[in-house]
Amino acid sequence: MVNFVLVAGARLGAWAWGEVVPYLRAAGHGVYPLTLSGLADKQGVPAGQATHVQDIVAEVERQGLRDVVLVGHSYSGIPAGQAAERIGDRLTRVVFVDSSVPTDGESFVSAWPDGGAAVEASIAENGGFWPLAPAAHYDGEGLTDEQIARLVRGSTPHPGATLTEPAVLAGPLGELPATYILCVMPGAEPDDAEPDEDVAELLNSKRWRLAKMDTGHWPMFSQPRELAQILLNAAVE
16 A cells, blocks of 8 residues: 555646545555645735745655655646655655656746746736636647636646745755656657656656556646556556
C-alpha cells in the first residue's frame, strides 16, 4: 500500500481528482486529494509559491503519511517537486502529470516565451489573481462539453504570487525517483509529442521514467481510469 497525495493544476482544487480517486482506493491505497491555499474551498487564504510547497508538506505530516506517491498536475508540478525534496524518506515517488518542473530560482512563468510578462500583466489587472480561463481554452483537449462545463464551473482565480515567485530546490531534481506523464493528443505536431527540453534532460536520470497518454492536458477528466493505472504502475517502479 502507498499513499497518493494528488495536487491539481492552476485554478483547480481537490475536487478535480474526483473520478481518479475511486480507482486508486479500489486498489487498496490511501488517497489524499489536496486543495492548495487560495483556491477552491480555500479561497481567501493568502498564498505565495512557498505557501503551496508548505501546504503539501504539511498535509503529509498532518496525516502521518509514509510511502508517499506525490502527484502534481500542470502548475502544481512546481510546488510538488519542491515538496518531494522536503518530505525526505517519506517519498516513494513523485509523478508530474503533463506539468511544469521546478528549477531553482525560476518561477512558473519564467520559461514562457515572453518571460511571463503577459501573465504578470493579467495578474496586475485582476487584483493579484490569474483570472479564470474561458471554455474555449479547453477546446481540442479530448474533453466532452460536460467535462469542459465542470472545469469552468469548478475553477477559481489563481493567486498570482504563486506563479511569479521562484522555486527553491536544495538539490538536483534528477536525484528524486520520478515519473513524468506526457499528454499528447493524437495527430499532434512532432514537436508537441516530445517532452520540453528541461524535462528531456531530467529523463536522462536513471531515477526518472516517462509515460505517455493519448489525450489532452486534463487527463483526470478525459481519461481518469487510464491515468489512475499509470499512477498505480508508477507506485511500484
